[in-house]
Amino acid sequence: MPTKTIVDASIPNAGRVYDYLLGGHHNFEIDRRAAEQVRLATPFLPKLMRLFRWCLQDLAYELTYVRGYDAIVDFASGLPTADHLHSAVAPGTTVIYSDRDPVCVEYGLEILENTPNVHYFQADCRQPIDYLNRPEVQALLKDKRRVAYIYWGISMYLTDEEIHKIAQDLHDYSDDSSTMAFYLQPYNQNTENGVQVRELYKKMGDELHFRTLPQFKELFKPWVADDLGYRTMEEWHGVESPLTAEDMVWFPDGTVGWGVYLVKGK
Amino acid sequence: MLAQHDQAVETVSLSSEDQAVLAGKLLQAMREHMYSNRMQVPPRRIKELAENEIALIVDFLDKGESQIINEHGMTLAREGLGQKSIVAMASAFRLGVWKIINQQPDFLPTMNLVEDYTNALLNGYMTAYEEEQRREQQRTHEAFVRTTTNS
Numbered sequence A: 001m002p003t004k005t006i007v008d009a010s011i012p013n014a015g016r017v018y019d020y021l022l023g024g025h026h027n028f029e030i031d032r033r034a035a036e037q038v039r040l041a042t043p044f045l046p047k048l049m050r051l052f053r054w055c056l057q058d059l060a061y062e063l064t065y066v067r068g069y070d071a072i073v074d075f076a077s078g079l080p081t082a083d084h085l086h087s088a089v090a091p092g093t094t095v096i097y098s099d100r101d102p103v104c105v106e107y108g109l110e111i112l113e114n115t116p117n118v119h120y121f122q123a124d125c126r127q128p129i130d131y132l133n134r135p136e137v138q139a140l141l142k143d144k145r146r147v148a149y150i151y152w153g154i155s156m157y158l159t160d161e162e163i164h165k166i167a168q169d170l171h172d173y174s175d176d177s178s179t180m181a182f183y184l185q186p187y188n189q190n191t192e193n194g195v196q197v198r199e200l201y202k203k204m205g206d207e208l209h210f211r212t213l214p215q216f217k218e219l220f221k222p223w224v225a226d227d228l229g230y231r232t233m234e235e236w237h238g239v240e241s242p243l244t245a246e247d248m249v250w251f252p253d254g255t256v257g258w259g260v261y262l263v264k265g266k
Numbered sequence B: 001m002l003a004q005h006d007q008a009v010e011t012v013s014l015s016s017e018d019q020a021v022l023a024g025k026l027l028q029a030m031r032e033h034m035y036s037n038r039m040q041v042p043p044r045r046i047k048e049l050a051e052n053e054i055a056l057i058v059d060f061l062d063k064g065e066s067q068i069i070n071e072h073g074m075t076l077a078r079e080g081l082g083q084k085s086i087v088a089m090a091s092a093f094r095l096g097v098w099k100i101i102n103q104q105p106d107f108l109p110t111m112n113l114v115e116d117y118t119n120a121l122l123n124g125y126m127t128a129y130e131e132e133q134r135r136e137q138q139r140t141h142e143a144f145v146r147t148t149t150n151s
């Protein structure tokens, strides 16, 4: 996402389009118009976005209360509104948000101002190690390597090479008991509407990338899924598919997306 | 100002069977509109919300404290219950209670109370929804200004 569209309110921005489609108010007329075009091409998109956004609180609960992590490093966090991780983690957890969008960061700093142990930095999620080694992040993590990393709702903005590099770098960097929570976005980009949506995002400066489950698994290596496996959003939330039979053309795997906790393979 | 209901009014009380029927209707209405919910209202919470709503209306029919319902409406807006969901909820209440009690001779005062309930709920919801909207817009504006001044 180029910085230009992020700080220019006269050009639509994918982050604000996402916010609008989720029913938020952190967007401008130009974003709403772009969002309506996206919605026209892919009417199911707001539902899909809601399904993966609804996972954030589950991640927070599972990682801290169930798995005992006391530090979460979340990449490409978006807006830290009341539904984000910090409102559902166990007391005392350090939550470190980051995003490339400086407006998100400013916004985040403002709403999190008085929230203990919650931080927000500007960072590119494609360079996790540079970021983790930054003095301000190190000051919080204090060389801790047992950390839960989260990449949620970002796979479509990353190339294959970038995902693979992130996975490898974090694997090398982290403790054996670390985990990486990841949301996987499939989509048949070769349909007419698929091409249309990619064009719309291209105008906002974003190249979208979608993949199948086997492709994702390959890219995550050497990480592997934990016992919960790759859970479809429908399984995750206990709901029926929000897709019509027609929509299914866009989702050849029969699901709108998967969530997974990746762990280090034996 | 929301009035406290007149204790002298004779109202129909809902049996536990009625309550279960109403809960079912409410749940159905809320499920239909679950994708209008945001923030802290994932599908998993819908059942709990519907049950809580039944407890609140039963209590309201008994005590008539509108202020509690008004504040409850505000909480639902802040938590992210969608506009479609709250409208569907209100309508499920009216229709649901009416279907249960309309054969009884003295059903009108109860229907008036249900109307008071949904009004208080919707008023509270709208007040908080607008407040949230203004707050979010102001924050976005300020974050935007700070970013452009910093860069």
Ligand SMILES: C[S@@+](CC[C@H](N)C(=O)[O-])C[C@H]1O[C@@H](n2cnc3c(N)ncnc32)[C@H](O)[C@@H]1O
Pocket: A001, A015, A018, A052, A053, A075, A076, A077, A078, A079, A098, A099, A100, A101, A104, A123, A124, A125, A126, A151, A152, A153, A154, A157
């Ligand atoms: C769809 S939102 C997801 C936000 C949040 N993680 C969620 O699940 O709701 C995508 C976010 O990724 C951010 N983003 C896109 N590319 C990025 C990059 N290379 N580095 C960091 N953030 C990025 C955008 O600014 C946006 O806030």
